[in-house]
Structure formats: C-alpha cells, structure tokens
Amino acid sequence: MQHSVSIRDLSLNFGHVKVLEHLNLDIAEGEFIVLLGPSGCGKSTLLNCIAGLLDVSDGQIFINGKNVTWEEPKDRGIGMVFQSYALYPQMTVERNLSFGLRVARLPKDEVERRVKRAAEILQIEPLLKRKPVELSGGQRQRVAIGRALVRDVDVFLFDEPLSNLDAKLRSDLRVEIKRLHQRLKNTMIYVTHDQIEALTLADRIAIMKNGVIQQLADPHTIYNKPVNLYVAGFIGSPTMNFLEGEVVGGAEPVFKANDGTVIPVKTYEFSQAPNGSAVKGVLGVRPEHIAIGEAAKTMPFATEVEIEIVEPMGSDTLAYTKVAGQAIAFRADSDVHLASGQTVLIGFDPARGSIFDAASSNRI
Amino acid sequence: MTTTATVSSSAQTEATDVKSRVDPRGPRPKPFFTPRKIIIYSILFFACLYFLFPLYVMIVTSFKTMPEIRWGNIFAPPIEWTGEAWTKAWTSACTGLTCQGLSPGFWNSVKITVPSTIVSIFIAAINGYALINWRFKGSEIFFSILIFGSFIPYQVMLYPLVMLTREMGIFGSLWAVILIHTIFGMPILTLLFRNYFAALPVELFKAARVDGAGFWRIFFEIMLPMSLPIFVVALILQITGIWNDFLFGVVFAGTQNYPMTVQLNNIVNSAQGSPEYNVNMAATILTGLVPLIVYFVSGRLFVRGIAAGAVKG
Numbered sequence: 001m002q003h004s005v006s007i008r009d010l011s012l013n014f015g016h017v018k019v020l021e022h023l024n025l026d027i028a029e030g031e032f033i034v035l036l037g038p039s040g041c042g043k044s045t046l047l048n049c050i051a052g053l054l055d056v057s058d059g060q061i062f063i064n065g066k067n068v069t070w071e072e073p074k075d076r077g078i079g080m081v082f083q084s085y086a087l088y089p090q091m092t093v094e095r096n097l098s099f100g101l102r103v104a105r106l107p108k109d110e111v112e113r114r115v116k117r118a119a120e121i122l123q124i125e126p127l128l129k130r131k132p133v134e135l136s137g138g139q140r141q142r143v144a145i146g147r148a149l150v151r152d153v154d155v156f157l158f159d160e161p162l163s164n165l166d167a168k169l170r171s172d173l174r175v176e177i178k179r180l181h182q183r184l185k186n187t188m189i190y191v192t193h194d195q196i197e198a199l200t201l202a203d204r205i206a207i208m209k210n211g212v213i214q215q216l217a218d219p220h221t222i223y224n225k226p227v228n229l230y231v232a233g234f235i236g237s238p239t240m241n242f243l244e245g246e247v248v249g250g251a252e253p254v255f256k257a258n259d260g261t262v263i264p265v266k267t268y269e270f271s272q273a274p275n276g277s278a279v280k281g282v283l284g285v286r287p288e289h290i291a292i293g294e295a296a297k298t299m300p301f302a303t304e305v306e307i308e309i310v311e312p313m314g315s316d317t318l319a320y321t322k323v324a325g326q327a328i329a330f331r332a333d334s335d336v337h338l339a340s341g342q343t344v345l346i347g348f349d350p351a352r353g354s355i356f357d358a359a360s361s362n363r364i
Numbered sequence: 365m366t367t368t369a370t371v372s373s374s375a376q377t378e379a380t381d382v383k384s385r386v387d388p389r390g391p392r393p394k395p396f397f398t399p400r401k402i403i404i405y406s407i408l409f410f411a412c413l414y415f416l417f418p419l420y421v422m423i424v425t426s427f428k429t430m431p432e433i434r435w436g437n438i439f440a441p442p443i444e445w446t447g448e449a450w451t452k453a454w455t456s457a458c459t460g461l462t463c464q465g466l467s468p469g470f471w472n473s474v475k476i477t478v479p480s481t482i483v484s485i486f487i488a489a490i491n492g493y494a495l496i497n498w499r500f501k502g503s504e505i506f507f508s509i510l511i512f513g514s515f516i517p518y519q520v521m522l523y524p525l526v527m528l529t530r531e532m533g534i535f536g537s538l539w540a541v542i543l544i545h546t547i548f549g550m551p552i553l554t555l556l557f558r559n560y561f562a563a564l565p566v567e568l569f570k571a572a573r574v575d576g577a578g579f580w581r582i583f584f585e586i587m588l589p590m591s592l593p594i595f596v597v598a599l600i601l602q603i604t605g606i607w608n609d610f611l612f613g614v615v616f617a618g619t620q621n622y623p624m625t626v627q628l629n630n631i632v633n634s635a636q637g638s639p640e641y642n643v644n645m646a647a648t649i650l651t652g653l654v655p656l657i658v659y660f661v662s663g664r665l666f667v668r669g670i671a672a673g674a675v676k677g
Contacts, residue, residue, distance in 0.1 A: 053570050074576030086567035090589040099585075100575030147575070 002065050004029045004187040005050065005155055010059035012042075012049060012211075019045050020211040023059070030185045034198040037208035038234075043191045046208070047157050050189065051080050064154055074104075076155075079148025083160040085140040087132040093143050094128040100151045118149040121180070138169045145180070158190040162197060174200060195235055199223065207231050225354065229361040232284050232354055238318060240284045240354070241328045247281035247355060247364070249274030255283045255355065257324035263301045267351035272364055280358035287318065289352045290330035292344055302347030310338050321346070426450060426645035433641050449642035453650060457643050459622075459630040466647055469627030473607055473654075475538055476623055480545035481602040485595065488550055492557025493583050497569050507558065514551035518611060529616060536618030544612045549605070553598055560594040561587065596662055604655040624651045 005027040012020040019042050027033050035043040048054040052073035060069045068076045087096050101111045119125045122142045148156055162170045181188055198205050199219045206216045215227040226232035232240050245257040255263040296302045311318040317332045357364050421438055426449050428442040455465040495507050529535040572582045613623040628651045632644045
C-alpha cells in the first residue's frame with residue numbers, strides 16, 4: 001500500500017544544533033497522526049518541514065509517492081492550520097478562504113463553489129462577509145480550517161490549532177475536527193503538546209523528544225505499553241508512579257523495591273525475560289490501576305498504607321501515600337471516603353503496569 | 365459622606381441588589397491644583413514660551429515694513445500690517461543670479477522630495493520584508509553592514525559619490541539628488557521596516573506561502589495592507605528630512621535645480637544692499653512650512669507608528 005506521507009531519514013540542523021535527527025515516519029492514507037511532545041522537541045519543526053516552510057538538511061519527504069523534499073509548499077498538496085489562526089486581517093472571511101484559489105487562478109465559479117462548500121461543512125456561512133477581528137476564537141479557527149479545506153488538499157497539517165482557545169471551546173472544536181476527519185477521510189498530521197487531544201484524536205501518536213520519535217503507536221498501546229520511561233512519564237495525568245528497585249528473573253520473577261519489599265511480577269508479560277541475575281529496574285503503575293480495599297485483596301500485590309494527602313477532583317479522588325518507602329499516587333472513586341492519616345489496603349496487578357530497565361530506561 | 369457609608373455597608377449585606385444602584389467606583393478623584401501639577405505645568409508653560417517666542421518674532425517681523433523694523437522694537441506687533449515681504453519672498457527676492465523669489469526653489473524641492481521619498485520607501489520596505497521573511501545566507505551580515513552605513517558621516521562619502529554620479533553622467537541633475545537621498549535613507553528606513561515586519565506574526569507569512577503566494581504577492585497583498593502606520597512614519601521622516609536637506613541639494617542638484625533651502629540661504633546671505641529682515645523672515649517661514657504641516661497633520665499617526673515599529677526588534 002502506498003503511504004500518504006513518508007519521511008525518510010530526515011535531519012534538520014540550525015547551525016550546530018540538531019533539531020531533527022534521522023527521522024523516519026510512514027503515514028497511511030486517511031490516517032490521523034498526532035505529533036506529541038513538550039515544547040522544543042521538534043514536533044512543529046517537523047510539521048514545517050512537511051509543509052515545505054523549512055528547508056531540510058538531509059533526507060527526503062514523499063507525499064502520495066512523490067518526492068516533494070524541495071517542492072514549494074503550494075505544490076505539495078498540503079493545507080495548514082496555525083495556532084494563531086493566521087487569518088489575513090484586511091480580508092473578509094470569504095476573501096481569506098478564496099485567497100489560495102485566487103492565487104492558483106481558478107475560474108470564478110469554481111472558487112465560489114468551493115468556498116460555499118467549505119463554509120457549509122464548517123457552518124460559517126453567516127460569517128463570510130465579516131473581517132477576522134469580528135470573529136470569536138473558535139470562529140477564526142474554523143475559517144483557518146476552511147482555508148485548508150477549499151484547496152482540496154491531500155494532507156491537512158495542524159500546528160497546535162486549539163492552544164489559543166479556552167477549555168470549553170477546545171473540547172468542542174476537538175470533536176469537530178474528529179468529525180471533519182471522519183467525513184473527509186484525509187490524511188491529517190496534528191501537532192500538540194496536549195495529551196488529551198492526542199489520545200482522543202489520533203489513530204496513531206508519535207511521541208517526540210529532542211528531535212527523535214520515541215514511540216509511534218495507537219493511543220491504547222502508548223498508554224498501556226509505553227516503550228520507555230520518558231513516554232510512560234509523559235502520557236497520563238496524574239503521571240505514572242515509578243518504584244525503583246531491581247528485577248529478579250526466573251520461574252517466579254519478582255520486583256524487589258529498594259527497601260526490600262518484594263512484588264511478584266509473574267503476571268507481567270516481559271518482552272525480554274530477565275535471566276536469573278538481578279537487573280536494576282523501575283516498576284511503573286498508573287494511579288488509576290491501583291485498587292483499594294476489597295478489590296485490592298484479589299490483586300497479586302497488596303499492602304496497607306497510610307494516606308498522606310487527599311485531593312478530591314469531583315469525578316474522582318486522588319490520594320498520595322508511600323509504598324515501599326517511595327511516593328505513590330492513586331485514584332479512587334469519589335464515593336470512597338478517604339482522609340489523610342487513614343490506613344487503607346491498596347493493591348495492583350503488575351500485568352497492567354510497566355517495567356523498565358533502569359540503565360537504558362527502555363521497557364523490558 | 366453618610367449616604368456613601370450606608371451604601372457600602374448595605375453592599376456587603378445584599379450583594380445582588382447593589383449592582384442596580386449607582387455606586388461610586390474607582391479611586392477618589394484628585395484635585396487638579398496639586399503642587400506637583402502646578403510645578404509641571406509652569407515648567408511646560410515657560411518651555412513653550414521659550415520655543416514659541418522666536419516664531420512669534422519671525423511672524424511679526426515678516427509683516428512689518430523695513431522702516432518699522434529699523435526702529436528696533438522687535439517684539440512689538442506691526443503698526444501697519446503688510447504682506448509685501450511675503451510676496452517678495454515668493455516671487456521676486458534675489459537668489460544669487462536670478463530674482464524670482466523662492467517659488468522655483470519650492471518646485472525644485474517638490475521635484476526632489478516626491479520621487480526620492482517614494483523610491484527610498486519602496487526599496488526600504490522590500491529590503492525589510494526580504495530581510496525578515498526571506499532570510500538568505502548572510503542576510504544578517506548584510507543588515508549589519510547596512511546599519512553600519514548610517515554611522516559614517518556624510519562628508520566622508522561626499523566626494524566619492526560626486527565621482528560616482530559624474531561617471532554615471534547624472535551629476536548636477538535631479539536624478540543625482542534622488543539617487544543620493546535614496547541611498548542615505550536606506551539604513552534607517554530598512555531598520556524601521558525590518559522591525560515592523562518582524563513584529564507581524566510570522567504565521568501569516570507561512571499561511572500565505574502554503575496558499576501558494578510568492579514573494580511579490582505576499583508583499584503587496586498581505587504585508588503592505590498591514591503596514592500603514594510604518595509607512596506614515598517613513599513618509600514623515602523622508603519628507604521632512606529631504607525637504608530640509610541642504611548639503612546634497614547644493615552639491616548634486618546643479619544650480620538650476622537648487623532646492624528651497626539652498627535658495628533661502630542665497631536670499632538671506634545675499635551681500636548686496638541692506639538685509640531685508642522682513643523678506644528673510646517670510647522666506648524662512650515659507651521654507652519651513654511643508655515639514656510643519658506634515659507634522660501637524662500626521663503627528664498622532666507618527667507616534668503610533670514609531671511605537672509599533674520600534675518596540676520589537
């Protein structure tokens with residue numbers, strides 16, 4: 001099958017600073033890919049390279065099988081939506097939408113037809129005669145999406161399109177982008193630092209750090225089977241609990257925490273089973289995978305702890321405590337009454353957790 | 365005082381009701397005549413007088429007759445108002461060999477100022493735009509050299525430029541002055557436009573590129589419509605600067621194209637006869653009128669543009 005977007009060995013240097021390093025990425029036709037990472041990880045840079053707004057230092061970019069590495073942005077079949085909307089302030093919404101078409105010298109009736117269709121899809125028909133300053137943030141971003149829409153592009157590029165909106169609008173527009181993708185079935189590449197956006201929208205997420213893709217997988221895998229400590233810590237809120245210790249392999253593998261607490265990890269699926277000798281390791285457990293009270297008794301590992309701090313969040317409650325002398329947070333249903341100083345039984349199944357090699361920080 | 369007290373106390377008890385009432389808000393209004401304000405305004409007042417007084421003397425003198433000026437009361441308003449000096453300054457005062465007043469000089473100045481302003485601003489705007497949005501290898505060095513150029517005194521470059529224009533065959537013509545003004549306007553204007561364009565969101569430029577617009581289309585359709593304030597600043601700088609120029613006009617324009625400033629100098633410094641102070645004053649005011657009008661008309665826009673262009677960069 002032909003890839004919609006294919007990136008081969010892409011590198012980009014600004015002077016001596018390596019922003020992107022030998023990056024490879026294949027995106028299938030109609031796929032929704034999210035590039036996720038903290039600021040400065042190179043995700044926006046990668047998007048700009050795909051758009052043709054930055055010249056790459058090395059490597060190639062293919063879009064629909066065509067090598068576009070040195071093509072002009074307009075010849076790549078891409079449309080881009082920016083964080084600041086980037087609407088031309090002196091033009092009406094209609095002129096904003098049709099600008100690219102007018103540049104391409106499309107016939108007038110064709111321009112009108114396409115603008116009308118885009119306005120219909122995005123429900124911005126009543127706004128066509130207005131100037132961008134007269135629009136709300138959400139409306140502006142719709143127009144910005146429309147500008148990519150009218151050009152009938154193969155690939156949509158989104159550069160943090162929702163970051164400038166308030167929380168309510170953000171979740172509304174998020175759903176709309178998803179709906180748009182389901183309707184248009186275009187390939188979409190979406191850059192964000194918001195993991196909720198990434199998890200909700202993506203077919204696959206590429207988590208980036210220092211110009212390198214750490215893990216490229218569907219949201220479920222990213223969440224449940226993070227490939228290394230970085231990904232494990234980046235995804236999930238509150239973050240995954242990490243217990244330091246060592247992994248002892250064998251028929252009955254165990255995780256021995258630093259203070260000597262033994263946690264049986266027989267249920268855990270090792271990708272590379274450790275041999276008999278002990279390896280320095282980190283056991284990661286998500287706060288939402290920790291059971292309390294009766295439910296904890298059935299878990300392979302359970303222990304009594306004293307709660308230090310309780311944070312009621314409305315839908316659920318976060319509690320902070322210590323297991324094996326190391327800080328642990330866990331999430332409980334808001335019906336469960338918890339108070340600081342209280343002693344409760346908590347437990348978890350290592351099968352739902354992750355074990356990492358402390359030296360390489362990779363999942364084992 | 366008692367009413368306010370009750371309002372504020374009831375405001376605490378019934379918070380919902382209080383919005384409908386007229387409630388004093390904000391800090392207590394300050395009296396106008398504080399010692400601080402009195403000092404500030406009196407300093408401003410005297411500074412104002414100090415600067416306006418010469419102008420007053422010029423205006424009254426220009427409306428006096430010569431005998432009245434010779435009496436010596438330079439501060440007194442004219443006993444007999446007459447516009448003769450103004451007419452003479454404009455039409456028949458002697459500027460060197462000819463005696464046609466300042467009017468030819470005025471039109472020469474227009475002929476120099478208009479094209480020089482347009483050409484220099486246009487090129488500088490493109491420079492600034494290219495330096496920010498189409499960075500090329502060495503663009504920063506290019507910019508540094510350009511800025512460095514503005515620190516070199518004019519006199520150093522005067523003779524080389526004379527030779528250059530002579531080689532080009534335009535020395536002593538309007539073309540030469542226009543070229544020279546364009547060159548010398550370049551550093552400051554480029555800096556101005558570069559900083560202004562740098563403050564515009566770069567994503568607009570990127571969006572236009574994705575939309576398929578090229579160098580000129582982005583410049584004319586996206587950048588220019590957003591740069592009115594900085595164009596006003598550049599216009600004012602150039603119009604006043606070029607209008608007030610003396611040195612380049614006297615060196616490069618040739619006698620038949622002398623700008624107003626040069627001809628004013630010739631009127632005021634003419635050696636023959638007794639100096640006609642009223643004509644000199646009128647001629648000077650006439651020469652200064654164009655920059656004055658430009659400032660008055662566009663002063664507010666000027667300040668706004670300077671603030672917009674200079675803060676970031």
